[in-house]
Amino acid sequence: MSLVKVDPETCILCGACLEECPFRLLEMQTGDSLPTPRAIDFRSAQERCINCGHCAAVCPTGALTVYPTPHSTIPGAPLRAGVPDRQGPEECLPIRPELGLSPEQVDHQLMGRRTHRAYKERQVPRETLEEVIRVAAYAPTPHNSQLAKWLVISDKIEVRRIGQSIIDFMKDSAANLESGAGSSWDYRGTDSDVIVDLWEKGEDSVFRGAPHLIIIHGPSFLRGLGVPQSQFTINLTFLELAANARGLATVWVGFLVAAFQLWPPAAEAVKLPEGEAVYGVMGIGYPKNIFRRIPLRNEPEITWR
Secondary structure (H helix, E strand, O other): OEEEEEEEOOOOOHHHHHHHHHOOEEEEEOOOOOOEEEOOOOOOOHHOOOOOOOHHHHOOOEEEEOOOOOOOOOOOOOOOOOOOOOOOOOOOOOOHHHHOOHHHHHHHHHHHHOOOOOOOOOOOOOOHHHHHHHHOOOOOOOOOOOOOEEEOOOOOOEEEEEEHHHHHHHHHHHHHHHHHHOOOOOOOOOOOHHHHHHHHHHOOOOOOOOOOEEEEEEEEHHHOOOOHHHHHHHHHHHHHHHHHHOOOEEOOOOHHHHHHHHHHHHHHHHOOOOOOEEEEEEEOOOOOOOOOOOOOOOOOOOOOO
16 A cells, blocks of 8 residues: 555645655655655655654645554664554544643643642542553654653552662662762762651652652663653653643652662562663652742743854
8 A cells, every 4th residue: 555545636735744744755746746655766655654644634634644654763673562554634633723722821831830749649540640641652752763661550569669679779879889889879969868868767758659650661772872861751741741731740750760770679670571771750649739839940041143
């Protein structure tokens, strides 16, 4: 099957699908011809298509359907399950302008978001957690790679066990510093000494009492590359905003990412499949407190050229 199917009755020959394709894989050979895949000497348009769906999504009349060949867009990464093999007006949700937000609403939500450090014990329904993850999956990714995988942990004992592994990592780092062996983790500079002290006094100073952990993970061979790490961080940012809209609160847990990368016992505690690495962690639940004001921030430093 061809990469795209265009309805000649509804296509208005506007060329928007050509303009929005990231690799210009479509062409109109004449001013009145339908869009067709462009001939390419090395790797066909079908092979190069990253299944972003932009050509179908931008079509003003819904005349175009794309049929990409499922393949990994990142060399070395396995083919993901659940990759759509067709994107057209019937499959894609319509964008509803009436649901758009004003600049004031967007600004208020972004500036008003807070990291919460006190949670109710109430569990979040699984379907609600799945909703926010599905929204987070729409975050932009390099080459539309969509490499994020999600691990949701709700069992109290397992949450506590993973938290203890972080504390043990911090204590091990402190012991190495005191013995002169050195450590790749700044124990006191990161306030880990306070975190350990509070934990050993019975306070959940790691996850702050959040009843659920959401761990985002992906191929470990990407760990040394900056772009994938940014990708997963954006995924979690989307997740946080989707959670806030549902009355949920979140807390970023960078300690687990550091422990996973620097201390093997922490990786064993998380128990990811072989070849997978932790790229981000977020605690999530119903907030115990409500923030009523937006705190101040430093003035941004801006250079104009």
